[in-house]
């Protein structure tokens with residue numbers, strides 16, 4: 001985010017001072033909210049659209065993530081459980097197209113977001129992870145799709161530059177981006193398209209009125225016909241969403257820029273890599289020669305406690321640095337310059353869900369990207385735009401408008417259970433990294449984990 005703000009000059013949009021009337025009010029200036037605004041203004045320029053953002057646009061996960069713009073092909077097996085095979089194929093293909101459209105949007109709008117369509121290596125860093133992709137590939141093959149190419153161990157080493165990788169598969173349709181530059185670029189494009197943006201303007205609450213919705217912010221009210229809630233993990237404040245949403249931290253580090261050392265390692269520029277553990281490791285080289293390395297499955301969100309500074313602090317910084325050093329020992333001399341964290345909105349079935357809140361046909365939400373929202377938020381924007389415009393088109397009737405079948409337990413059981421399962425996962429993964437068998441109890445406990453980055 002620091003880098004992105006340097007690039008765009010960081011001019012803050014004013015906070016809202018006076019009452020406003022809008023056709024569509026979007027709460028949340030992340031990728032989801034801004035794509036929604038851009039979709040609406042792109043197709044219905046006469047509609048008055050406004051975005052209210054509690055902090056500055058990009059201050060949430062969109063400006064803090066690992067920068068993988070992925071597809072939903074690795075989630076195909078889950079998609080197939082949620083909808084017909086044809087729908088699953090269509091949605092997964094749309095997610096691949098979303099990555100293409102993101103790159104195209106950057107190009108057309110002069111957004112300098114380091115978009116690199118260089119693909120993703122889904123790999124194994126210990127023998128227990130080998131073949132983690134087999135079921136996905138088989139399920140895809142039975143539906144006639146083959147987005148992954150299985151690589152020989154030598155090829156994996158050649159493109160990743162690390163001997164820690166024992167095997168893997170490659171998906172060409174994935175890109176990497178400087179995520180904060182992307183979200184700030186969308187903000188600039190939305191402003192240019194006539195969207196009103198108010199930063200440092202938190203929505204306090206809203207009330208459904210006979211003619212629309214009244215959105216209350218400090219010192220003012222917005223009267224709007226339709227309300228879109230695109231506040232990601234902050235949507236945990238609504239019990240009907242919270243029962244399907246688990247908020248988990250992800251910790252990230254970035255190194256100093258060291259393009260020559262990186263080139264000597266042989267890591268394909270821009271190539272996104274993740275391993276196959278549940279507490280996933282994900283890493284990529286940036287365009288300016290840094291490494292960004294992250295680890296999922298960290299801090300467990302209690303109820304709807306979403307204090308910003310708490311979530312920004314990486315609890316496992318030293319552990320992530322250690323994993324990076326183990327994966328790329330040849331980069332030992334390269335300094336770590338940044339460590340941060342953010343909240344990830346895992347749905348109870350690891351796919352996002354969209355809908356209307358509290359039975360009101362005017363209040364729409366989208367949440368649950370489960371660590372894969374950079375590319376799919378483009379689809380989220382299409383769905384939310386169609387819902388707010390009351391369109392019965394492909395997006396307004398998408399199978400992603402749904403309620404996940406699985407309900408998570410209430411607090412404090414959820415946090416206690418989450419802690420037990422995460423402890424078991426850590427123990428299992430530590431054993432597997434030493435090529436040892438975790439105990440039967442540990443293995444059984446890990447099966448209770450509802451979250452998943454792939455699969």
Ligand SMILES: Cc1cc2nc3c(=O)[nH]c(=O)nc-3n(C[C@H](O)[C@H](O)[C@H](O)COP(=O)(O)OP(=O)(O)OC[C@H]3O[C@@H](n4cnc5c(N)ncnc54)[C@H](O)[C@@H]3O)c2cc1C
Pocket residue numbers: 027028029030031032033052053054055056057058059060061062063064065066067068069070201202203204230231232233234250251252282294341342343344369370371372373374375377
């Ligand atoms: C550390 C980390 C790494 C990740 N890595 C990846 C990755 O590599 N690839 C990938 O695809 N996904 C990744 N993700 C997930 C991805 O970042 C998210 O899915 C995506 O950014 C969600 O966008 P969003 O707009 O829905 O949410 P956000 O970007 O969180 O936006 C929500 C916005 O709502 C605002 N807000 C909240 N409450 C209010 C309120 N009351 N009033 C007004 N505004 C409010 C917040 O300030 C915030 O700006 C990662 C997430 C994290 C945290």
